[in-house]
Amino acid sequence: MRTKTSKKMPTAKKELPRTVEEAVDRLLSLISEEDKQSLKNTPEKDLIMFHFGLGEYIRNEFGFWQGNSELLKSREKESNFVHPDDSSSIIIEALWKKLCSS
Numbered sequence: 001m002r003t004k005t006s007k008k009m010p011t012a013k014k015e016l017p018r019t020v021e022e023a024v025d026r027l028l029s030l031i032s033e034e035d036k037q038s039l040k041n042t043p044e045k046d047l048i049m050f051h052f053g054l055g056e057y058i059r060n061e062f063g064f065w066q067g068n069s070e071l072l073k074s075r076e077k078e079s080n081f082v083h084p085d086d087s088s089s090i091i092i093e094a095l096w097k098k099l100c101s102s
Contacts, residue, residue, distance in 0.1 A: 016063045018070040023062055023091045024098055027054075039092075040099040050092050051085070058088040 017023040028036070042049070058064070064084035 016070070020091055020094050023058065024095045026062075027058075027091070027095050028098070036099055039096055042096070044093070044096065047089070047092055047096055051089065054092055055085070055088040058091050059084045062091075064088065 017026050031039075039050070039054075064087060
């Protein structure tokens with residue numbers, strides 16, 4: 001995630017997350033405290049603003065364009081359409097919810 005004050009996030013581990021929960025946990029270990037606070041303080045309706053920063057990171061580092069089928073299929077329970085853009089948005093929302101609940 002890149003905010004005005006943050007540095008580029010590190011490359012994710014080579015082992016790809018297989019579920020939304022694993023993806024959220026991985027992100028929590030990578031995101032700075034400052035970025036966690038920024039995301040937590042963002043209203044749910046404005047989470048789309050993370051589509052090109054954090055969302056792009058998720059799509060690239062978690063293998064969505066290379067066919068991380070386990071993670072994409074984990075979304076099939078919620079929707080028949082598992083486009084990487086939609087899946088990264090679900091992960092951002094799940095991350096936001098976890099941050100807001102802590």
